[in-house]
Amino acid sequence: MSANLQEAIGPVCESFGHDRTRLLDILLAVQQRLGGIDDRAIDAVAAELAIPRVDVAGVVSFYTFLAPKTRGQLVIRLCNDLPDLMMGAEEVAAGLEAELGIRFGETTPDGRFTLEWASCIGMSDQAPAALFGDVVVPRLTPGTARRLVAELRQQPPGADLHRLLVRAYGDGANAHDLVRAAVENNLRQAGEVIFAQAEPDAGLSKALAMSPAEVIREVKTARLRGRGGAGFPTGMKWEFVRAADGPQRYLICNADEGEPGTFKDRVILTERPDLLFEGMTIAGYAIGAEHGILYLRGEYAYLRAYLEHVLARRREKGLLGKSVLGKPGFNFDIRIQMGAGAYICGEETALISSCEGLRGDPKNRPPFPAQRGYLGHPTSVNNVETLCCVPRIIQRGSGWFASIGSRRSTGTKCLSISGDCTRRGVYELPLGTTLRDVLARCGGEDAVAVQVGGPSGRLVGPEAFDREICFDDLATGGSLVVFGPGRDPLWVASQYMAFFIHESCGYCTPCRVGNVLLKERVDRILAGRGEPEDLDYLRALATTVKTASRCGLGQTSPNPVLSVLDNFRPACEARLKEPFEGRQTGFDIAAKLAEAQRLTGRKSVHFDA
Amino acid sequence: MAKPKVATTSLCGCFGCHMSLLDIDDRILKLVELVDFDRSPINDIKKIEGQVDIGLIEGGCCNEENLAVLHEFRKHCKILISVGDCATNGGIPAMRNMVPLGECYEEAFLNGPTVVNPTGRIPDDPEIPLLLDKVYPCHEAVKIDYHLPGCPPSADTLWAALVALLEGREPELPYELLKYD
Ligand SMILES: Cc1cc2nc3c(=O)[nH]c(=O)nc-3n(C[C@H](O)[C@H](O)[C@H](O)COP(=O)(O)O)c2cc1C
Ligand code: SF4
Ligand code: SF4
Numbered sequence: 001m002s003a004n005l006q007e008a009i010g011p012v013c014e015s016f017g018h019d020r021t022r023l024l025d026i027l028l029a030v031q032q033r034l035g036g037i038d039d040r041a042i043d044a045v046a047a048e049l050a051i052p053r054v055d056v057a058g059v060v061s062f063y064t065f066l067a068p069k070t071r072g073q074l075v076i077r078l079c080n081d082l083p084d085l086m087m088g089a090e091e092v093a094a095g096l097e098a099e100l101g102i103r104f105g106e107t108t109p110d111g112r113f114t115l116e117w118a119s120c121i122g123m124s125d126q127a128p129a130a131l132f133g134d135v136v137v138p139r140l141t142p143g144t145a146r147r148l149v150a151e152l153r154q155q156p157p158g159a160d161l162h163r164l165l166v167r168a169y170g171d172g173a174n175a176h177d178l179v180r181a182a183v184e185n186n187l188r189q190a191g192e193v194i195f196a197q198a199e200p201d202a203g204l205s206k207a208l209a210m211s212p213a214e215v216i217r218e219v220k221t222a223r224l225r226g227r228g229g230a231g232f233p234t235g236m237k238w239e240f241v242r243a244a245d246g247p248q249r250y251l252i253c254n255a256d257e258g259e260p261g262t263f264k265d266r267v268i269l270t271e272r273p274d275l276l277f278e279g280m281t282i283a284g285y286a287i288g289a290e291h292g293i294l295y296l297r298g299e300y301a302y303l304r305a306y307l308e309h310v311l312a313r314r315r316e317k318g319l320l321g322k323s324v325l326g327k328p329g330f331n332f333d334i335r336i337q338m339g340a341g342a343y344i345c346g347e348e349t350a351l352i353s354s355c356e357g358l359r360g361d362p363k364n365r366p367p368f369p370a371q372r373g374y375l376g377h378p379t380s381v382n383n384v385e386t387l388c389c390v391p392r393i394i395q396r397g398s399g400w401f402a403s404i405g406s407r408r409s410t411g412t413k414c415l416s417i418s419g420d421c422t423r424r425g426v427y428e429l430p431l432g433t434t435l436r437d438v439l440a441r442c443g444g445e446d447a448v449a450v451q452v453g454g455p456s457g458r459l460v461g462p463e464a465f466d467r468e469i470c471f472d473d474l475a476t477g478g479s480l481v482v483f484g485p486g487r488d489p490l491w492v493a494s495q496y497m498a499f500f501i502h503e504s505c506g507y508c509t510p511c512r513v514g515n516v517l518l519k520e521r522v523d524r525i526l527a528g529r530g531e532p533e534d535l536d537y538l539r540a541l542a543t544t545v546k547t548a549s550r551c552g553l554g555q556t557s558p559n560p561v562l563s564v565l566d567n568f569r570p571a572c573e574a575r576l577k578e579p580f581e582g583r584q585t586g587f588d589i590a591a592k593l594a595e596a597q598r599l600t601g602r603k604s605v606h607f608d609a
Numbered sequence: 610m611a612k613p614k615v616a617t618t619s620l621c622g623c624f625g626c627h628m629s630l631l632d633i634d635d636r637i638l639k640l641v642e643l644v645d646f647d648r649s650p651i652n653d654i655k656k657i658e659g660q661v662d663i664g665l666i667e668g669g670c671c672n673e674e675n676l677a678v679l680h681e682f683r684k685h686c687k688i689l690i691s692v693g694d695c696a697t698n699g700g701i702p703a704m705r706n707m708v709p710l711g712e713c714y715e716e717a718f719l720n721g722p723t724v725v726n727p728t729g730r731i732p733d734d735p736e737i738p739l740l741l742d743k744v745y746p747c748h749e750a751v752k753i754d755y756h757l758p759g760c761p762p763s764a765d766t767l768w769a770a771l772v773a774l775l776e777g778r779e780p781e782l783p784y785e786l787l788k789y790d
Contacts, residue, residue: 582683582752587745593673595710596739605735606677 005044008033013048020049021375023059023357027066028338036070062359062505064118064341065298072107074152074161077118078130078140081260082451082481082495083418084120088141089128093117095142099149112157113149119343119499120260121299124418124481125186125425134301135165136183173270178306185267186425189441191412192404194388195428200274201319203391207282208327210394212242215286219390222398223410228254228346228383229453229477230552234390237380240370241287244378249289252355252374252381253280256297256339256346259454260499261479264414265384267426269296269303272388273310277334279387281324282394284332287380292334295351298341307336343503347552348381350505361505362551385414385478406432409470413478417442419451420484435474436465444482449489449568454479455496456556459489459563489568490575493560494522500557511554514545518561524588530576533585539565613662613775616647618682620675621702621744622668624650625761626693630665632764643775647685661686663774666753667761669699670745672738683751688774691747692767694760701760703744710742755780759789 012029016022023045030045031037037045037060046053060066067075078084078093093115097103100113107114123129126138130145137148151164162180169175170184190196207215220235241249253276257265268276280292296304311334314320322331337355339345345354349363352374373379389411393401402410409431415438418424422443429438435452439445451459452469453476460467460474467473483492497519506512521538524530542558542565549555564572579585590609597603619627627650633640648657664686670676683689694700705713714731718724726732747753757770766786773780 580680580684582689583680584748584750584752587750589673589676592741592743592745593739595742596714599711599714600731600733600739602733602735602739604673604739606673606738 005034005040006048009041009044009048013045018049019357020051020055021355021357023049023051023056024063024340024354025338025357027056027059028340031066035073036067038070058359059357062342062361063298063339066340070107070111072114073112073157074133075114075116076130076132076149077116077121078104079119079121079123079128080117081120081124081127081499082492083124083261083424084127084129085495086419086487087127091142092128092130092140092145095146096149099146112153118299118341119502120258120262122257122263122266122297123183124261124263124416124479126184127418131299132161132165135162136181136299136302137165138182138184173306176306178309179270179303181302183266183270183302185270187267187271188417188423188425189427189429191414191428191430193392193401193412193428194268194272194275194385194414196392198275198392198395201278201325201391203393203395204278204281204319205325207285207391207394208325208330212286212288215282215394216242218398219286219393220398222389222393222401223408224386224389224393224401225409225471226383227385227389227413227477229259229456229475231471231475234382234386237370237382238283238287240368241289241378241380244371246377248291248377249287250374250377250379251280251284251287251289251292252348252351252379253292253294253384253387254346254348254351254381255300255384256295256343256351257300257384258297258343258346258503259456259477259479260496261416261418261451261454261481262477263416263418264426264478266300266303268384268388268414269300269307273307274314275388275391276384277310277314277320279390280334281320281332282390283380283382283387285324285327285330287378289380290331290333292332293355293374294334294336295339295345295355296336297339297345301338304336304338311336342505343499344505344551344553349551351381352379359505361507362553364550383477405430406468406470408472413469413476415469415476415480416478417444417480417482419480419482420444420447420487421482429469431470432468434466434468435460438469438480439465439482442482444484446484447482448485448487449483449492451479451481451483451492451496452476454481455499456552456559458559459492459567461489461567464567488526489564489571490522490526493564494519494526496560497522497557500553504553504557505551508548508550508554510545510548511550511557514541514549514554515557517541518545518558520588520591522561522564524591525572525575527590528575528577529588529590530572531579531585532573532576534576535565535569535572537586612643612645614647614659615644615649615663615665615771616657616661616682616686617649617651617665618667618678619650620666620668620678620696620747621671622693622695622700624667626665626667626696627651629693629759629761629764630767633768634764636768640771643772657681657685659685662688663771664689665692666690666696666747667692668695669702669747670741670750671702671705672740674738676741676750679747679751688754689751690755690757690770691753692757693762694758696747697756697758699744699746703746706743710740713740758787 129138224234225231345360350360354360369379648654664682770780
């Protein structure tokens with residue numbers, strides 16, 4: 001190990017107590033110092049922590065934000081989620097490529113800039129958006145993107161680029177000294193629970209006057225269900241954790257918000273951080289945890305200093321730390337764990353792996369996290385919005401909460417609305433609101449299709465617009481993407497499959513391979529080369545992937561394809577071609593000729609490929 | 610009654626299977642009595658003229674022309690037979706499946722030791738059929754009714770299979786006719 005590498009890496013490992021479970025933080029810090037993590041840095045970290053090299057290399061190769069190869073000093077990650085593509089991300093990309101003289105995936109010869117595509121960065125309401133390093137630059141046009149890059153180029157190395165990148169601050173806490181972001185909240189509708197004005201920490205005081213069992217009972221009577229997507233009853237989850245054996249318990253707040261088109265947790269983190277930490281503290285009290293972890297997605301790194309500041313303030317006020325609010329024996333504190341750009345880390349077992357400093361691979365269940373979670377201890381993983389409901393339930397009572405929404409889906413839901421509508425942003429509405437009502441509010445009445453619940457949810461057409469947004473009908477973790485006239489449902493499915501292919505952790509074959517095959521077949525139909533048998537093939541393969549995949553990603557990834565088959569079948573059938581009798585339908589001639597056409601520069605004389 | 614029609618072609622093969630067909634020796638006279646030949650290298654007819662009862666395919670599919678011919682056969686033949694290991698498995702030509710297509714083209718047209726190509730480009734002449742990304746056995750592209758293994762299948766094998774089909778029987782070939790070592 002060379003002397004200066006050791007000088008850089010030694011202190012970083014030291015600052016994390018040479019704790020192997022903090023490997024992800026260590027590597028993020030090392031990368032910050034060195035600008036990238038090459039083979040020598042991997043060796044050095046492995047030696048310093050006395051762990052096998054492959055453990056370090058595995059983590060580096062897993063996370064998008066960690067770079068096994070050297071990248072430029074400034075990595076520009078342009079979001080390629082559907083709302084971004086619909087708002088012109090490809091034109092922005094062309095502008096960036098022209099200005100920098102490189103393609104996406106490449107680094108400029110002077111080593112200053114790298115261009116990359118990113119999965120949804122949580123800015124769909126202000127698309128197209130990109131991350132320039134940690135800095136979010138929303139609402140890009142080809143012109144502004146080019147100008148920005150040209151200006152950045154003029155800066156001497158090491159200059160502070162923030163001033164150039166952020167010309168005007170967004171509203172609310174986006175303008176806070178520790179945030180200084182151009183991001184807008186676009187909070188269009190504040191509801192009664194999350195975004196209503198409320199007395200700070202009233203819920204916490206009240207909770208600490210109750211017994212943990214009473215707190216859990218209150219949450220159960222409120223019939224609070226998880227807001228992260230799966231809708232599991234929160235009180236029941238806490239009861240399991242509380243009942244599980246073990247000297248310690250953990251509470252993890254899932255702020256990974258990776259489901260494309262979802263950005264409501266960002267707005268909650270920006271505008272209601274105290275409410276969230278209050279909720280985490282109550283949850284910690286209820287389950288008997290002393291440690292809470294906020295797992296913050298890497299894309300939201302710009303919020304970190306601000307959130308740390310809020311935590312520090314709460315510690316000073318005695319709202320965190322030893323004997324919270326003077327309650328003897330209740331000690332609780334929160335640390336922030338940064339993610340590093342992996343959608344799968346939103347899945348709770350993968351999230352736990354990631355907090356443990358491992359690759360973000362999902363774990364087998366059982367045991368469930370409530371039995372054996374973080375470092376083997378009983379753990380409750382809850383979504384940001386779920387935890388924010390808790391102080392309000394305790395403060396105003398479960399009856400009040402249960403009176404909002406519908407019978408089986410109580411409370412409000414924060415919806416992130418983007419795409420072809422005039423008023424994109426966050427809407428906090430009672431559960432049970434119809435899709436038609438939502439579309440009217442956001443100016444998306446002429447929608448031909450709406451993706452409810454992100455790629456893993458479903459794509460529905462106008463015949464479903466009278467259905468309700470709630471756990472028992474159109475369930476959603478919060479994402480609603482509106483598609484206006486002229487948008488093609490098959491294109492939507494194809495794009496979402498590309499997302500899943502990129503984000504699959506690769507552990508199991510049905511998901512790793514199946515998603516690729518699904519996309520290939522969808523693309524063939526899209527190109528007008530589909531045959532009637534393709535529809536049966538797609539359904540059969542989609543079913544296999546769903547049933548044979550290990551975690552929630554693969555179990556839901558075929559949903560875009562199934563949605564199109566179920567809800568937009570005529571659009572598919574209209575493009576199918578009847579093959580002549582005796583042809584094998586799976587044999588895609590155009591695909592097999594594509595390479596030769598590229599190499600020779602001519603078209604096939606026999607086939608329309 | 611009109612005689613049954615037979616057509617044959619060689620796709621990506623070496624003509625060894627057709628040679629084997631000619632190896633039926635004097636039985637060829639009997640064959641001519643039994644059937645009429647439509648498109649075949651034997652009579653040099655280049656396009657199938659009508660409905661064909663039995664089509665024999667030698668060789669797999671390595672390029673667009675192979676595929677087009679195979680489609681023509683499938684459309685016109687009641688019974689289609691893959692003859693020989695190239696047709697049934699891809700055979701020797703499929704060894705190129707391990708090599709990226711770009712390298713195949715470069716070896717053939719740019720870098721090969723005997724290549725003289727002053728343009729330095731891969732030719733784009735439509736007379737040179739585009740290669741498929743891989744060499745495929747025929748049954749991957751169209752439905753095939755029978756497969757005759759062997760490189761090539763022996764004359765006796767071919768004869769036994771043909772005669773059975775012409776007589777309207779399922780070909781049942783004894784072990785000796787399918788054993789190659
Ligand atoms: C692939 C995948 C990604 C997920 N991403 C998130 C996420 O970004 N945020 C979240 O809260 N839950 C996400 N979940 C759901 C979590 O696994 C878990 O159910 C949730 O965090 C529990 O909190 P809740 O009960 O409060 O909803 C994801 C699940 C899967 C399968
Ligand atoms: S389903 Fe996909 S993401 Fe989940 S474990 Fe398997 S490969 Fe990984
Ligand atoms: S199977 Fe053998 S004899 Fe027949 S074409 Fe192929 S290589 Fe030639």
